[in-house]
Amino acid sequence: MQPWLYVVLLGLVLIVYARFLPKDQAASSTKINVVQEIEETIEHFAAEMDEQNQSLLNLFSKTKQDYEVELAKLAGRLETLEKQKQDLSQELTKVHVNQQMNQRSDNQQAEILEMTSASNLENSAQFVSSNDAVSSVNESVVQEPIFAGLSMKSRYTELFSLHDQGKGVEAIAKKLGMNKGEVSLILQLSRQEERARV
Numbered sequence: 001m002q003p004w005l006y007v008v009l010l011g012l013v014l015i016v017y018a019r020f021l022p023k024d025q026a027a028s029s030t031k032i033n034v035v036q037e038i039e040e041t042i043e044h045f046a047a048e049m050d051e052q053n054q055s056l057l058n059l060f061s062k063t064k065q066d067y068e069v070e071l072a073k074l075a076g077r078l079e080t081l082e083k084q085k086q087d088l089s090q091e092l093t094k095v096h097v098n099q100q101m102n103q104r105s106d107n108q109q110a111e112i113l114e115m116t117s118a119s120n121l122e123n124s125a126q127f128v129s130s131n132d133a134v135s136s137v138n139e140s141v142v143q144e145p146i147f148a149g150l151s152m153k154s155r156y157t158e159l160f161s162l163h164d165q166g167k168g169v170e171a172i173a174k175k176l177g178m179n180k181g182e183v184s185l186i187l188q189l190s191r192q193e194e195r196a197r198v
Contacts, residue, residue, distance in 0.1 A: 151193070
């Protein structure tokens with residue numbers, strides 16, 4: 001072969017080698033750039049994740065503080081309500097005791113009135129019998145009973161009309177705005193009055 005052919009072949013080999021050589025460097029530099037971009041993207045993503053995690057932690061701690069504040073408020077309200085309940089319970093107990101005491105005193109007053117009325121009826125019956133003995137001379141005069149003006153039925157007509165209708169002591173007391181003991185006492189005195197008349 002001729003030497004110029006060698007030179008041409010060598011030139012061709014150099015040209016081909018020169019063509020391939022920059023491509024390899026360009027490819028390797030492109031690979032390096034891609035790796036750097038991926039690393040930067042990962043770092044950026046990691047930074048964003050850290051920020052989001054931090055904001056979530058802040059939100060969680062704030063929510064926890066709000067919850068603790070609300071829990072403290074509710075505990076305070078519960079304590080206040082329990083105290084009010086105790087106060088109301090004590091007040092209710094006092095009212096109940098007072099009602100029982102008043103009812104007992106009303107019953108005692110009714111018994112005292114009953115006893116007083118019974119003794120007054122006995123005295124008036126004795127007085128009537130003594131008057132009958134003294135005034136036996138005036139037998140021709142029509143005698144009216146001593147109870148005519150003071151009759152229980154004439155004084156409490158509405159009460160006795162309700163009683164005659166079959167109403168109970170409670171119903172009569174409610175209707176007339178009286179005490180049950182008072183109604184019972186009037187009815188009992190009326191019965192004693194009728195017995196004394198007979």
